[in-house]
Amino acid sequence: MTFLGVPAALWGGIIGSTLTYLITFLRERRKLEDAHRAPQREALGEIISAANELKVCASDMLDQAGLTGRQTSEDAALSSIRLFERALLDVERAFAVGRLTVVEAACYEQMMRAYHEYSRLRRSTNMAWLANSQYWQRFIKALTTHSDILDNEIASLVDVSQDRLSPTQGWRNKVRMKVARARIEASFPEEGNRTPRAPQSPGGGQG
Incomplete structure (x- = not known):
């Protein structure tokens, strides 16, 4: 038996080879997408980590400087200020790496919104004010105002990046994730599917 002059057995081989190629292509495409997204996820993770460390250092600095009423030593206060300044530089470095790494347009745009808010924080927290x-x-x-805004911008960055930079998934798991998100949003309507936030900076209402 033939079809278009080609034996049926040969057609079976052609179809089988085509399906194998298609499956292999889709698998390799998923690997390439993951390889494309992974460094961007890592860069954004560094930004989040550095921003959280900055808030911890800010809280400690205000505490050690006596601004919260705590009795402390001058050495401890100076040490906490240096740690805060170092944390500022770490956030700057993390954003610099992000600017070189993140290429997804929406993620890049939100990252830069967060960066500009960080820049406002850096410019406004005049260290000389601590001397008077x-x-x-x-x-x-x-410090409190810009830290809280930066916190919100970074939370939005995670939201924007969730679908664009998360590991590639099969269609079944995408459906499961969609259902899971709907359940979360229904259970916590005031938060929806937002990422957990870090504790707010001093004066922000949370410890």
Whole structure:
């Protein structure tokens, strides 16, 4: 038996080879997509980690500087200030790596929104204000305001990146994830599917 002059057995081989090629192509494409997304996820993870460390250092600095009423030593206060300044530089470095690594347009745009808010925080937290008690409240207000906005921008960055940079999945798991997200949003309507946030900075209402 033939079809278009080609024996049926040969057609079976052609169809089988085509299906094998298609499956292999899809598998390799998934691997390539994962390889494309992985360094971007890592870069964004570094930004999140550095921003959280900055908030911890800020809290410790205000505590050691006596702005919260704690009795402390001058050496401890100076050490905490240096750690805060180092944390600022670590956030700057993390964003610099992100700018060189993140190529997904929507993720890049939100990352840069977060970076510009970080830049405002860096410019507004004038370390010289700590030397004069009359500027303490201004320092705390600037630090708290921009830290909280930065926190929200980074949370939005995670939201934007969730579908674009998460590991590639089969269609079945995509359906399961969609159902899981719907359940989360139904259970926590005030938060929806937002990423867990880090504790707020000093004066932000959370410890």
